[in-house]
Structures are given as structure tokens and as C-alpha cells.
């Protein structure tokens with residue numbers, strides 16, 4: 001089990017809310033899987049997907065992940081379409097239908113070469 005201190009993603013926009021927003025959130029659980037930009041933490045009832053860029057401490061020790069630079073490229077699809085392929089804060093995404101459906105696709109491979 002690990003304890004994760006996490007930057008509350010809505011803290012930056014806290015003025016827009018009519019109730020108090022805490023700057024940090026705390027999660028306790030076990031790390032079940034990782035991607036370059038994300039960490040999946042399983043607690044009693046939930047599976048939390050945490051962006052590594054927002055993780056500040058694990059078990060009270062400061063951490064910083066090497067999540068690399070943001071990248072944005074356009075990739076030609078097989079049917080002449082163009083897709084926007086991005087890596088933002090270590091998290092990959094693509095505008096193609098396969099990615100929307102399965103959360104991965106062949107176009108993401110182009111990011112490593114870019």
C-alpha cells in the first residue's frame with residue numbers, strides 16, 4: 001500500500017466554484033499498473049487513474065517523474081485522413097476512431113520517432 005499526495009486538478013480554477021476546494025488530494029492503495037504518464041492506484045472500492053505530472057509525494061517522499069516533453073504531430077491515416085497525435089504531460093492520445101474506441105492505436109508509435 002502506498003499513500004499518494006496529488007495536486008487537485010481543479011485547484012487552479014477554484015474561483016469558479018461556490019464551495020471550498022482543497023489544494024491536494026490523498027489516495028491510499030496499491031499501484032496496479034503504470035504508463036509513461038499515468039499511474040493506476042487501486043483502493044478499496046476504486047481504481048484511480050492519476051496523472052504522474054500531478055503526483056507530488058508518495059509515502060511522504062517528494063517525487064518527480066520524467067514524463068518528457070509534450071509532442072504534437074499529424075499522422076497520415078491509411079484512407080487519406082490526417083490524425084492529430086499528441087503526448088501531453090506523458091499521456092498519449094490520437095484523434096482517430098481506433099483510439100477513441102480502444103484507447104490505443106498504431107499512430108501513437110509515431111510519437112516516439114518524432
Ligand SMILES: [Zn+2]
Nearest residue numbers: 094096105107
Ligand atoms: Zn490513431
